[in-house]
Amino acid sequence: MRTKELAGGVIALSLLVLGWTALLPASSVVAAPPAFFPGAPTAVQVSRQVSLAEAAQAGAAKLGAKGGFTGDDVSLELEGKEFKGPITVSLKVEFTLPKGKTPEELKQLNEVVPFEREQTEAELNRLQNKTSKGDPVKFKLEWKVADPNDPPTPDYQHVTVVDPLKDLAEPDKDFRSETEGLGTPNVGGNEISAKFTASDMGMPGTMAHEMLHLMGVDDHYLDVYRYKGRDYPLPATGMAPTPLKEYLAAHKPPLPLPPAGRVGSKTMKGYSRCDIMGANSSRKCRKISPKDLDWFDSQAGTLVKAEPGETLLNKKDSDQNMGIGFETIVFAAPGSTTVANGISAYCLDHDRGIPFEGLFDVGPKASEMPGYEGVGKLLAYNFSNAQASLDDSPPAMQAAIWNQTDGTPPTAIGGPEEVRALMAAAGVSENTAGTDLPAIANPNAGSPNTGAVSASGEVLPNSLVAEIEEPAIVRLDAAQLYTKRFQAGKKAFGDLVVAANGNVDHLDLTVQRKVGKRWKATKKLPTRKFEAGTTTVQVPLGRLAVGKYRLVVSVGGPVGEPEGRTVGFSAGK
Ligand SMILES: [Zn+2]
Numbered sequence: 001m002r003t004k005e006l007a008g009g010v011i012a013l014s015l016l017v018l019g020w021t022a023l024l025p026a027s028s029v030v031a032a033p034p035a036f037f038p039g040a041p042t043a044v045q046v047s048r049q050v051s052l053a054e055a056a057q058a059g060a061a062k063l064g065a066k067g068g069f070t071g072d073d074v075s076l077e078l079e080g081k082e083f084k085g086p087i088t089v090s091l092k093v094e095f096t097l098p099k100g101k102t103p104e105e106l107k108q109l110n111e112v113v114p115f116e117r118e119q120t121e122a123e124l125n126r127l128q129n130k131t132s133k134g135d136p137v138k139f140k141l142e143w144k145v146a147d148p149n150d151p152p153t154p155d156y157q158h159v160t161v162v163d164p165l166k167d168l169a170e171p172d173k174d175f176r177s178e179t180e181g182l183g184t185p186n187v188g189g190n191e192i193s194a195k196f197t198a199s200d201m202g203m204p205g206t207m208a209h210e211m212l213h214l215m216g217v218d219d220h221y222l223d224v225y226r227y228k229g230r231d232y233p234l235p236a237t238g239m240a241p242t243p244l245k246e247y248l249a250a251h252k253p254p255l256p257l258p259p260a261g262r263v264g265s266k267t268m269k270g271y272s273r274c275d276i277m278g279a280n281s282s283r284k285c286r287k288i289s290p291k292d293l294d295w296f297d298s299q300a301g302t303l304v305k306a307e308p309g310e311t312l313l314n315k316k317d318s319d320q321n322m323g324i325g326f327e328t329i330v331f332a333a334p335g336s337t338t339v340a341n342g343i344s345a346y347c348l349d350h351d352r353g354i355p356f357e358g359l360f361d362v363g364p365k366a367s368e369m370p371g372y373e374g375v376g377k378l379l380a381y382n383f384s385n386a387q388a389s390l391d392d393s394p395p396a397m398q399a400a401i402w403n404q405t406d407g408t409p410p411t412a413i414g415g416p417e418e419v420r421a422l423m424a425a426a427g428v429s430e431n432t433a434g435t436d437l438p439a440i441a442n443p444n445a446g447s448p449n450t451g452a453v454s455a456s457g458e459v460l461p462n463s464l465v466a467e468i469e470e471p472a473i474v475r476l477d478a479a480q481l482y483t484k485r486f487q488a489g490k491k492a493f494g495d496l497v498v499a500a501n502g503n504v505d506h507l508d509l510t511v512q513r514k515v516g517k518r519w520k521a522t523k524k525l526p527t528r529k530f531e532a533g534t535t536t537v538q539v540p541l542g543r544l545a546v547g548k549y550r551l552v553v554s555v556g557g558p559v560g561e562p563e564g565r566t567v568g569f570s571a572g573k
Contacts, residue, residue, distance in 0.1 A: 032383070034305075034327035035390040037076075037340030039188060043157045044215050045090045046185040046296055047303035047331060048083045048135075052076075053452035055304045056362045058083065058465035060332075063312055063362065063450045065319075065355035066342070072391040074312060074322060074343040074360065080301040080332035082468040087131070087300045090140040091183070091215050094156040095196075098167045099148045109161060110145050116201050117143040120211060123204035127287055131297040137288075141211065152191075157183060157214045159194045161201065168195075168240075176238040177206060179213040181532060182501060185299040186333040209281035216299070217292050218477060218499055218534055220271040221279040227261030233482050233497045233536040234263070252493040252538060268478055268499070298471045301333040306343050308383040309376045311363035313442040313453060319355045320347040321440055323366055323375055323401065325382040326390055335470035344390050346382075346398050348375065349439050350406035361444045364455035371437045374404040374428040381426035396422055407434035473560035475502045478534070479553040481567045488571040492541040496551065496567070499534040503557040506530050511541050512566075514548040522549075530555060544571035 055061035055078060062077040095113055097105060124139035131137060144156070152158050157179075162168060164175035179194040192214055200206045213219075223239065224231035225248065232255060235247060244263070248255040255261060267278035274285035277292070305327060312322040322345035332338040347354075367376030378400055387393050396412040399419045403410050410419035410430065423430055444451040444459045452460040478499040486492035498507065507530035511523040523542045539551065549569050556562030 031385075032326075032388055034329050035340075035342070035344075037328065037330045037342075038338050040155050041090065041092070041331070042186055042188045043092050043155050043191055044183040044185045045088075045301075045303075045331065046215075046299040047088055047090075047301050048085050049088065049303045049305065050083050050085075052304055052306050052310055053362045053460060054083070054463070055302065056450045056452040057460050057463045059449060059462065060302060060465065061304065061362070061450055063343070063360040065314075065358055065360065067356040068354065072342040072344045072393075073355075074345050076304070076306060076328070076330055076340040076343055077337060078302060078304055078330045078332045078340065079337045080334045080468060082334075082466040083302060084133075084135060086136045086138060087296055088138050088140055088303075089185075089215055089296055090142065091211060092142045092144075092156045093159055093211075093214060094144050094146050094153050095159045095161060096146045096148050097161055101148065106145070106147065112198075112201065113143050113145050116207065117141050119204045120207040123208040124211060124288075129288055129293055131293050132290060133297070135297065137293050137296055139211075155188065155191070157192045157194065159196050161198055162195050164197055170240050170242060172240055174238075176200070177210050178238055179210060182218055183214045183216045185216055185296075186301055186331075203282060205276065205282040205286050208286075209276050212277060212288070212292070215296075216501075217277055217295070218501055220275050220277040220289065221265050221267045222497055222534060222536070223263055224266050225255060225261050226264050227255055231264075231266065231482065233480075233495050235536045237265070237534075239263070252540075268497070269480055270478065299334065301331055301336075303329065303331045305329050307365075309365050309367055309379045311348065311366055311369075311372075311440060312343075312345060312360040313363040313440055313444070314352075314355055315359050315361065315442065315445045315447075316353075316355070317439075317442065317445065318353050319358070320349045320352045321363065321442075322346065322355070322360065323348050323379050325379050325393060325397065326387050327383055328390070333470075334468040342390060344387065344393055346379070346393070346401045348401065348405050350402045350408050352439070359448075359450050361442055361447075361450055362452040363440055363442070364453065368455040369440065372405075372440075374423075374431075375401055377426045377428050378404065378422070381422070385425065386422065394422070400426075400428070403431050404428065405437050407431050407436050472563070473503045474500070474555060474557050474563050475504075476500045476553070476555050476563040476565060479551075479565050479567050481539075481551060481569055482536075484569040486541065486544055486569065486571045488544050488546045488573055490543065492544050492571065494539045494541050494551070494569065496537050496539045496553070497534065498530070498537060498553065498555070500530065500555040500563075501532045503560065504530055504532050504555045505557050506555070507537070508552075508554040508556070508562070509539055510552040512550050512552060513545070514550075519550065541569075546572055 060079045121141045129137040177196040177200040184190040223234040223237045265279040276286045310324045326344035330340040366372040396418040399412040402408040410416045480497040482495035509525040512519040550566045554564035
């Protein structure tokens with residue numbers, strides 16, 4: 001009984017397999033990933049998405065012929081402009097464990113990561129984040145787990161989940177999750193490593209805080225050493241016991257070691273106590289600072305999806321119009337242009353010339369034009385089921401499309417069955433009457449630029465979208481001097497907190513004294529190396545006379561303009 005049933009099952013199954021192979025072309029695939037330009041999305045991507053038509057209306061897109069009609073035959077040149085609308089901040093993070101953990105521990109990580117990803121993403125989007133211009137900011141997290149023995153995946157930030165009592169160079173029960181620097185939006189190869197604790201992973205506020213670091217936002221708090229009622233800023237947050245001892249001993253004046261004083265955290269001046277990057281990321285009122293949301297705005301590039309089913313209209317009416325058959329995602333960072341070499345498209349006019357040169361306009365979607373519905377279905381089916389990659393378009397699909405647009409017989413190398421199978425699978429009936437659809441008119445043909453045409457055959461109006469500047473390379477977020485009043489006549493040392501990011505590598509400091517109404521330099525300190533981030537530097541201010549002073553703080557990098565600000569202080573008896 002059992003055997004018979006099994007035999008019957010095998011027969012049914014083999015028939016099914018035979019049936020499918022007879023119906024589907026050999027290259028049948030399931031949902032190929034879209035093509036990305038200029039490459040796979042970077043670990044942090046900040047973008048505004050616009051349609052191909054919107055990009056064309058803004059003069060930000062140029063669609064050019066490449067000399068073919070089946071496959072990757074159109075290029076898109078996209079300029080990153082200052083569009084309005086929602087901003088998406090996408091972050092890709094890969095989690096792993098230190099080497100030598102058990103398979104059971106890795107299994108646990110695999111279980112916890114999807115859940116915590118959802119929690120953290122919900123936390124980042126908990127409030128209606130908006131820029132000062134009113135554009136919403138949405139966060140999208142993509143998390144995955146890697147085996148500790150596998151090489152790190154490119155274009156991801158890399159987190160190792162550690163047990164602070166077992167996995168650190170020095171066991172530290174007070175260890176807090178930390179990132180090694182900050183992420184850089186829209187730049188490839190600039191990946192950041194981080195160490196998280198399992199307990200922090202269960203805290204959405206803490207995780208959102210760490211994710212913001214991986215996206216490029218710095219802390220807005222510092223650690224201080226509290227001694228005799230005074231706060232001395234420390235050069236780093238969450239310092240391990242040994243470096244802390246060394247720093248306190250070398251400080252001027254030397255500070256006695258704990259428990260004479262203790263380490264605490266303090267939100268920096270100019271930021272709200274509710275700031276999620278401040279001293280307490282778990283407060284009920286926690287929120288992302290408006291300054292940081294505006295910073296994301298300054299980083300936002302332009303993202304366009306060329307979608308299957310969209311049509312491209314030739315400017316030359318003797319040459320072919322095209323229909324996009326594969327999804328291509330093109331990103332252009334602010335102030336830059338990406339040339340995407342290519343867009344995969346099929347010819348929609350059997351009897352016209354092959355487009356070897358010249359530009360296209362963005363036409364309506366095939367599905368929106370009477371008579372072209374079948375073409376729309378074929379193009380959508382092509383991307384989800386038939387075309388394996390950008391430049392691997394099945395010739396039978398072109399035959400199927402021409403059957404719809406020009407009434408040509410379904411001929412292909414694989415025989416008419418292959419073409420008919422594609423049409424059947426896409427839910428399109430064969431054009432046996434040989435009906436020839438009218439070619440789509442292009443009322444924008446006379447314009448020298450790529451524009452957009454609506455389904456009712458009108459040129460869509462040009463929109464004014466500002467050019468966008470490349471974001472500043474050097475950022476000086478804060479400069480704060482700890483103590484602002486010194487004793488005159490003695491050598492004075494100040495603790496200067498500097499928060500600087502981007503491509504910075506040096507710090508210049510000049511002491512100026514107020515003489516009458518003018519500032520006069522009394523001491524120029526030697527240029528010192530500076531690594532991006534927030535730190536405290538001890539500044540020898542010199543022997544001060546009674547009066548008003550200021551410190552001119554300037555950070556710079558190998559390229560771009562330095563950024564500076566001044567911090568006032570005084571000396572008295
Ligand atoms: Zn932090």
